[in-house]
Amino acid sequence: MIKTVSTTPYQDQKMGTAGIRKKVKTVIQENYLENFVQSLFDAIGGVKGQTFVLGGDGRYYNDIAIQKIIKMSAANGMKKLIIGQNGMLSTPASSRVLLKNHADGGLTLSASHNPGGINGDFGIKYATANGGQCSSAISAKIYERTKEISSYQTLDAKDVDLSKLGVQHLEGMEIEVIDPIKDYLLMMEEIFDFEAIKKLFKTNFSFVFDAMNAVTGPYGVKIFEEVLGAKKGSVHQAKPLPDFGGLHPDPNLVYAKHLVDLMWSDNAPDFAGANDGDGDRNMILGKKFFVSPSDSLAILTDNYAQIPAYKKGIYGVAKSAATSTAVCRVAKALNIACYEVPTGWKNFCNLMDSNRITFCGEESFGTSSSHIREKDGIWAILFWLNIIANTGKSVEQITRDFWAKYGRTYYLRFDFDGIDTSVADQLMKDLEANLKSFEGNTYEGHRVTDAHPFVYTDPVDGQTTQNGLLVYFEDGARICYRLSGTGTNGATLRVYIESYDPSNFDKDAKQELSGLLKVAMILADIEKRTGKNKPDLTT
Ligand code: G16
Numbered sequence: 141m142i143k144t145v146s147t148t149p150y151q152d153q154k155m156g157t158a159g160i161r162k163k164v165k166t167v168i169q170e171n172y173l174e175n176f177v178q179s180l181f182d183a184i185g186g187v188k189g190q191t192f193v194l195g196g197d198g199r200y201y202n203d204i205a206i207q208k209i210i211k212m213s214a215a216n217g218m219k220k221l222i223i224g225q226n227g228m229l230s231t232p233a234s235s236r237v238l239l240k241n242h243a244d245g246g247l248t249l250s251a252s253h254n255p256g257g258i259n260g261d262f263g264i265k266y267a268t269a270n271g272g273q274c275s276s277a278i279s280a281k282i283y284e285r286t287k288e289i290s291s292y293q294t295l296d297a298k299d300v301d302l303s304k305l306g307v308q309h310l311e312g313m314e315i316e317v318i319d320p321i322k323d324y325l326l327m328m329e330e331i332f333d334f335e336a337i338k339k340l341f342k343t344n345f346s347f348v349f350d351a352m353n354a355v356t357g358p359y360g361v362k363i364f365e366e367v368l369g370a371k372k373g374s375v376h377q378a379k380p381l382p383d384f385g386g387l388h389p390d391p392n393l394v395y396a397k398h399l400v401d402l403m404w405s406d407n408a409p410d411f412a413g414a415n416d417g418d419g420d421r422n423m424i425l426g427k428k429f430f431v432s433p434s435d436s437l438a439i440l441t442d443n444y445a446q447i448p449a450y451k452k453g454i455y456g457v458a459k460s461a462a463t464s465t466a467v468c469r470v471a472k473a474l475n476i477a478c479y480e481v482p483t484g485w486k487n488f489c490n491l492m493d494s495n496r497i498t499f500c501g502e503e504s505f506g507t508s509s510s511h512i513r514e515k516d517g518i519w520a521i522l523f524w525l526n527i528i529a530n531t532g533k534s535v536e537q538i539t540r541d542f543w544a545k546y547g548r549t550y551y552l553r554f555d556f557d558g559i560d561t562s563v564a565d566q567l568m569k570d571l572e573a574n575l576k577s578f579e580g581n582t583y584e585g586h587r588v589t590d591a592h593p594f595v596y597t598d599p600v601d602g603q604t605t606q607n608g609l610l611v612y613f614e615d616g617a618r619i620c621y622r623l624s625g626t627g628t629n630g631a632t633l634r635v636y637i638e639s640y641d642p643s644n645f646d647k648d649a650k651q652e653l654s655g656l657l658k659v660a661m662i663l664a665d666i667e668k669r670t671g672k673n674k675p676d677l678t679t
Pocket of ligand 1: 157158251252253420421483484485486502504506623624625626627634
């Protein structure tokens with residue numbers, strides 16, 4: 141039976157870079173989730189007669205939230221919900237299912253790479269009919285609605301059994317519980333040369349995929365072990381757990397330290413890949429070797445012709461402004477366009493929809509192509525495996541060949557975490573006001589040639605977005621500052637630094653960039669304003 145429940149609004153339901161992301165303890169407050177979901181439905185003009193895709197990364201509260209959303213969808217007149225079995229669906233698989241079924245929207249219950257468990261984070265990513273995250277204009281509308289909502293619609297009904305594949309009905313709404321892996325696997329088979337990768341796994345090539353106890357564990361077991369023939373047990377941390385087994389499911393050198401230790405040990409396999417909570421991020425490692433995400437995007441682009449789906453040619457490429465410029469050098473050599481967009485995957489979608497780009501990526505361990513409208517962790521790993529299968533080269537050799545051809549872009553991201561929001565906002569405001577005064581001056585031996593806010597006008601919809609502040613130096617180095625849009629603990633200031641060396645590839649990145657880090661701290665007056673004399677996290 142449909143019922144209308146009175147509620148009072150919370151005032152903190154603003155969506156960030158990729159949906160709403162909050163502490164679990166916030167989300168489990170009375171009507172918190174319901175308020176947000178009803179506001180979303182209202183803001184998009186209702187969901188009567190629509191089809192949505194629903195799933196999550198299995199984190200704490202996934203099971204409860206999904207039942208609430210099912211009942212609210214039925215009560216709001218939705219026609220059909222396509223749900224991953226047991227409520228599981230990775231973000232890239234969800235985008236695929238949405239596009240394949242021409243669904244009107246999708247909800248992925250995930251706080252992505254943020255920790256899970258009762259003390260961790262929960263989130264909802266909302267995708268529109270194009271398979272990608274909704275525009276800032278839509279998220280602004282949803283936020284406005286959350287501030288005034290007074291009631292929501294739901295059902296008095298039993299929970300739906302999500303373990304059973306197939307169709308069932310709830311108050312006139314069709315629910316189809318699907319295998320979360322099937323469509324995704326079919327798509328990967330269409331893109332990559334699975335026969336070549338199978339042959340690679342028959343040699344003594346050794347491989348590890350670390351799913352970080354998150355959603356892509358079962359995908360990895362199916363795709364790498366069962367279909368491609370990687371040794372049983374190649375997939376580590378394969379079972380999705382509500383608290384990710386205590387791991388912070390962010391595949392980088394800090395949070396996937398256990399994998400880094402393995403790759404630097406005597407037992408290191410030839411290749412290791414890792415994914416994040418909801419399977420859209422990836423990290424690539426070789427024996428005692430790390431591929432920076434910015435380089436990975438550039439290397440995949442340079443090797444596009446190795447992959448059956450891209451062999452005939454690619455459109456342009458795109459990167460977020462914070463990502464290193466390595467891929468731009470490749471684009472120039474290939475004579476294709478290279479777009480620079482604000483951080484947030486949604487900013488790539490119009491470029492893909494209009495066939496301006498095929499590949500895109502971000503420094504935050506996200507890479508993908510126009511096969512979906514999200515970043516795709518397993519796709520990136522399969523791409524690397526396909527190159528290795530074709531060339532017989534190691535991860536390190538492929539990267540070194542790339543540096544030899546284009547030079548090396550040394551790149552690191554420095555995070556200053558848990559800053560008071562008003563301090564962080566003021567810092568950015570003052571830095572922006574000071575940018576022009578840096579031009580022509582030399583700091584620690586680096587002369588600033590240009591400094592300006594990053595402003596992007598989308599060539600398709602004409603929308604203008606400002607995100608981040610850029611400082612360029614005479615020697616080709618660059619600093620980018622921006623505030624994170626995905627944190628749940630005060631503000632995080634991210635400082636992205638790169639330098640370019642056409643011939644010396646063996647310097648230590650931290651050492652190489654230490655002078656520029658000093659400059660970055662001086663220009664933004666970081667120590668005085670935040671009390672921090674060094675970053676909390678370097679990735
Ligand atoms: C989300 C977006 C990414 C973006 C990242 C930025 O990642 O989907 O496109 O790069 O946020 O995070 P921040 O604003 O903290 O730098 P994810 O993996 O959390 O969905």
